[in-house]
Amino acid sequence: MVIRLRQVAxxxxxxxxxxxxxxxxxxxxxxxxxxLPEALLGVGAVLIISYGLLRPREVAAALTGRRAIYGGxxxxxxxxxxxILVIVNFLAARYHKRFDLTENKRYTLSQQTIQVLxxxxxxxxxxxxxxxxxxxxxxxxxxxxxxxxxxxxxxYEFVDPEQRPGEARRLGVTSYGVLVFQRGExxxxxxxxxxxxxxxxxxxxxxxxxxxxxxxxxxKERDPQSFQPLDYGNIGQVLxxxxxxxxxxxxxxxxxxxxxxxxxxxxASPQIPFAPEEVDRLDQxxxxxxxxxxxxxxxVPGAEDPMAAFSGMxxxxxxxxxxxxxxxxxxxxxxxxxxxxxxxFPFSSITKDLGxxxxxxxxxxxxxxxxxxxxxxxxxxxxxxxxxSWGETNLTxxxxxxxxxxxxxxxxxxxAMIESQEKKSRLVVFGDADFVSNNILSSVxxxxxxxxxxxxxxxxxxxxxxxxxxxxxxxxxRTMQPLTPAQRNLIFYGSVIFLPLLVxxxxxxxxxxxx
Amino acid sequence: MRNIFxxxxxxVEAYFVSPIAYVVxxxxxxxxxxxxxxxxxxxxxxxxxxxxxxxxxxxxxxLIIIGPLLTMRLLAxxxxxxxxxxxxxxxxxxxxxxxxxxLASCTVFLAMLAPTAVYPLLIERYGNPDxxxxxxxxxxxxxxxxxxxxxxxxxxxxxxNQIIAAFLGxxxxxxxxxxxxxxxxxxxxxxxxxxxxxxxxxxxxxxRGVVDTRDIVYYLSVIIGALFLTTQVLAARRWR
Numbered sequence: 104m105v106i107r108l109r110q111v112a113x114x115x116x117x118x119x120x121x122x123x124x125x126x127x128x129x130x131x132x133x134x135x136x137x138x139l140p141e142a143l144l145g146v147g148a149v150l151i152i153s154y155g156l157l158r159p160r161e162v163a164a165a166l167t168g169r170r171a172i173y174g175g176x177x178x179x180x181x182x183x184x185x186x187i188l189v190i191v192n193f194l195a196a197r198y199h200k201r202f203d204l205t206e207n208k209r210y211t212l213s214q215q216t217i218q219v220l221x222x223x224x225x226x227x228x229x230x231x232x233x234x235x236x237x238x239x240x241x242x243x244x245x246x247x248x249x250x251x252x253x254x255x256x257x258x259y260e261f262v263d264p265e266q267r268p269g270e271a272r273r274l275g276v277t278s279y280g281v282l283v284f285q286r287g288e289x290x291x292x293x294x295x296x297x298x299x300x301x302x303x304x305x306x307x308x309x310x311x312x313x314x315x316x317x318x319x320x321x322x323k324e325r326d327p328q329s330f331q332p333l334d335y336g337n338i339g340q341v342l343x344x345x346x347x348x349x350x351x352x353x354x355x356x357x358x359x360x361x362x363x364x365x366x367x368x369x370x371a372s373p374q375i376p377f378a379p380e381e382v383d384r385l386d387q388x389x390x391x392x393x394x395x396x397x398x399x400x401x402x403v404p405g406a407e408d409p410m411a412a413f414s415g416m417x418x419x420x421x422x423x424x425x426x427x428x429x430x431x432x433x434x435x436x437x438x439x440x441x442x443x444x445x446x447x448f449p450f451s452s453i454t455k456d457l458g459x460x461x462x463x464x465x466x467x468x469x470x471x472x473x474x475x476x477x478x479x480x481x482x483x484x485x486x487x488x489x490x491x492s493w494g495e496t497n498l499t500x501x502x503x504x505x506x507x508x509x510x511x512x513x514x515x516x517x518x519a520m521i522e523s524q525e526k527k528s529r530l531v532v533f534g535d536a537d538f539v540s541n542n543i544l545s546s547v548x549x550x551x552x553x554x555x556x557x558x559x560x561x562x563x564x565x566x567x568x569x570x571x572x573x574x575x576x577x578x579x580x581r582t583m584q585p586l587t588p589a590q591r592n593l594i595f596y597g598s599v600i601f602l603p604l605l606v607x608x609x610x611x612x613x614x615x616x617x618x
Numbered sequence: 619m620r621n622i623f624x625x626x627x628x629x630v631e632a633y634f635v636s637p638i639a640y641v642v643x644x645x646x647x648x649x650x651x652x653x654x655x656x657x658x659x660x661x662x663x664x665x666x667x668x669x670x671x672x673x674x675x676x677x678x679x680x681l682i683i684i685g686p687l688l689t690m691r692l693l694a695x696x697x698x699x700x701x702x703x704x705x706x707x708x709x710x711x712x713x714x715x716x717x718x719x720x721l722a723s724c725t726v727f728l729a730m731l732a733p734t735a736v737y738p739l740l741i742e743r744y745g746n747p748d749x750x751x752x753x754x755x756x757x758x759x760x761x762x763x764x765x766x767x768x769x770x771x772x773x774x775x776x777x778x779n780q781i782i783a784a785f786l787g788x789x790x791x792x793x794x795x796x797x798x799x800x801x802x803x804x805x806x807x808x809x810x811x812x813x814x815x816x817x818x819x820x821x822x823x824x825x826r827g828v829v830d831t832r833d834i835v836y837y838l839s840v841i842i843g844a845l846f847l848t849t850q851v852l853a854a855r856r857w858r
Contacts, residue, residue: 131808132804169857173854174857181846181847184843188842191835192814192832192839195831195832196832199830199831200830201831202828202829202830204827204828205748205751205828206748209827210827245826581665581667581748582664583658583659583663583664583665583666585662591655591660594658594740594744595659597651597740598647598650598652598736598740599648599651599652600648600651602647603643603644603645603648605733606640606644606647607640607641607644609640610639610640610641610644611640614635614637617635
C-alpha cells in the first residue's frame with residue numbers, strides 16, 4: 104500500500120501545486136462560495152506535505168544537496184534583485200517627471216487646473232459619450248489622460264452611446280460628444296473640450312455649495328418651476344442637473360439689496376412692466392459686478408412694451424431693443440418666416456462649442472448695439488440673422504412685407520453678450536424668450552441647440568474669474584497637405600515596395616559575395 | 619567590455635550573413651509601409667505624425683512577433699549544439715555573454731527601424747509635423763523593442779529548441795501585454811499593479827510627444843530584470 108502510494112507521490116505533489124494555483128486564481132477573481140480558495144489551499148498543502156512524508160529521502164537530498172545550495176542561492180539572489188527593481192519602480196512611479204516635447208506644450212496643464220486637481224477631496228469620474236468615429240475623442244482623451252496623471256482621484260471612461268444607450272440614459276445624456284463629470288450624486292456635463300471647459304466642469308462638480316440662479320417673478324415672467332407650455336420648467340430642470348439651485352425672486356418684496364448668493368438673475372420676458380425702483384435695484388446690482396440674463400419678447404401690438412422700462416439701463420451697456428419682429432424668409436423654422444433659424448455662430452465663449460447645431464427663435468425682436476461701445480464695455484454679437492432678413496415693424500398687418508422706409512435690413516442681432524472686465528459685470532440679452540419654453544423644448548427634443556445655447560449663457564454668466572484666466576491654446580494644425588494622386592502613389596510604392604526591395608537586394612548582394 | 623564587444627560582433631555578423639535578417643526586416647518594412655501609406659497618405663487631412671502608424675494594434679502585434687524571432691536562436695542554438703559549454707568555460711563571464719548577445723539583437727532591431735526614418739522625411743516633405751514627436755516616438759519604439767528583445771533572450775536561455783524559445787518569448791510578451799486588459803477585470807490595488815506592468819501602457823505617451831521618467835524606468839527595469847534572470851539561468855547549468 105505504502106509502496107503504491109510512494110509511486111504516485113510525484114503526481115500527488117503536482118496535483119497539490121495545481122490546486123495552489125487554482126486557489127490563487129479563485130482568490131483573485133473573488134470566488135463564490137467564499138471558502139473555496141481556503142479549501143483548495145488546504146487540500147493542496149496536504150498533498151504537497153504528503154509527498155514529503157512518502158519520500159523523505161528525496162526531500163532531504165533536495166534540501167541539503169549541492170544543487171539545493173546553489174539553487175537556493177540563485178533563487179534568493181533573483182528574489183532580492185527583482186525586489187530592488189520593484190522598489191525602484193514604485194519610487195519612480197511616485198516621483199516622476201513628465202516632459203512635454205510638443206512645440207506649443209499641448210499636454211502641459213495650466214497652474215489653475217493643477218490646483219483644482221490637487222484640491223480634489225473625493226473621486227471624480229468622467230464619462231465621455233462619443234461614437235468611435237468622432238475625431239474629437241482622441242484629442243479630449245489626450246487631455247483627460249493628463250488630468251488622470253495629475254490626480255489619482257480623477258478617472259475617465261469612454262462610452263459609445265450607440266452600443267450602450269442604457270448608460271447614456273442613466274446619466275441623462277441626449278446628444279453625442281458630451282463629457283459627464285460625476286462626484287457621488289453630483290453631475291456636471293460639458294460640451295466644450297478645451298482645458299478651460301474641463302477644469303470649469305471639474306470645479307463645478309467638486310464644489311459643495313450650489314450656486315443660485317434667481318428668476319424674477321411678479322410680472323408674469325416665465326416660471327422655471329411650472330410645466331405650462333409657455334413656462335420654463337424643462338430648462339429649470341436642466342439647470343438643476345447642471346448643479347444650480349433655481350429659485351424665484353420678487354424684487355418688489357425684498358427690502359434692501361439683492362440676495363448675496365445670487366450667481367445669476369434671469370428676467371424672462373415680463374408681461375407687466377417693472378417698477379422703476381425694481382429696475383434701479385437690478386441696474387445697481389449689475390453695475391457692481393452682477394450677472395444678468397434678459398429675455399425680451401417683441402411687444403404685443405397695441406399694448407405698451409414691458410421692456411421699455413429697461414431701455415435706460417440697457418443703453419448704459421450699449422444695447423437698444425427695437426420694436427420689431429425678425430423676419431427671415433430664407434433661413435427659418437419649417438418655412439415660418441417669423442422663426443429665424445440660425446446655424447452659424449460668431450466666435451464667443453458662449454457659442455464656441457455649438458458648431459453644427461441649429462437654433463431657432465419663434466417670434467423674436469432684434470436689437471442694436473452701439474458703435475463704438477460704451478467706455479470699458481465689450482459687446483459681442485451672439486446670434487445674427489441672414490442678409491435676406493429684416494425687422495418687421497408693422498406688427499398689426501397680417502402679411503409681413505419689407506418696407507424700406509420703416510424696416511431695417513439684415514443681418515440683425517438677435518442676442519448679445521456684454522461684459523465689463525473692470526467691474527466684472529456680465530449681461531446677456533436675447534430678443535426672444537420662447538426658444539427654451541416647455542412647448543418648444545418638448546417638441547424638438549435634442550435635435551436643436553436651443554437648450555445648449557441657454558445653458559452656455561447661464562454658465563458663462565455664472566463663471567468665476569479664476570477660471571477665465573486659462574487661455575485656450577491656439578488650435579494646432581499638424582496635418583498632411585492634400586496630396587495629388589502622383590504623390591500618393593510615390594509614397595505608397597516607395598514605402599511598401601521600393602524600401603523593402605532595397606533591403607532584400609542588400610541581403611542578396613551579401614549572400615552573393617560570400618558565395 | 620572587450621569580451622562583450624567581441625561576442626556582440628560575432629552575433630551581428632551571424633545575423634547578417636544569413637538571409638534571415640534581411641527577410642525579417644523586409645517583411646517588417648512591407649507591413650509598416652502599408653500602414654504608413656494608408657494612415658498618413660491614404661486620407662486627406664491626416665495627422666502629420668507617426669502616432670497612428672506605430673500606435674495601432676497591427677504595429678504592436680508585428681513587434682511582438684518579430685522580437686522573439688530575432689532572439690530565439692541566440693542561446694537556444696548554442697545549448698542544442700553544445701557550444702554553450704565552450705562559451706561558458708571560456709574566460710568570459712556569464713553576464714558578458716548575455717549582454718553581448720543582447721546587444722547584437724538590439725543592433726539588428728535598430729537596423730530594422732532605421733529604414734523607417736523615410737517616413738518622417740516624407741511627412742516633413744508633404745506635411746507640417748511637430749519634429750519633437752519623431753524624436754519621442756523613436757525613443758519609445760527603441761525602449762519598447764529593447765524590452766521585448768530582453769524577454770525573448772530570457773526564453774531563449776531556458777530551452778534548447780529555437781521554436782519553443784520563440785513561442786515562449788511570444789507567450790511571455792503577450793502575457794506582459796495582456797496584464798493591462800486583466801487590470802480592467804480585477805479590483806483596485808491589483809488593477810493598478812497589472813496596468814503598470816502592461817508593456818504597451820508605457821509606450822503611448824511617447825507617441826504623443828510626452829516623455830515620462832516612469833515609462834523609461836519601467837522599460838529599463840524590464841530589460842535589466844530579464845537580462846539578470848537570463849544570466850541566472852545560464853549560471854544554473856553549472857550546478858544542475
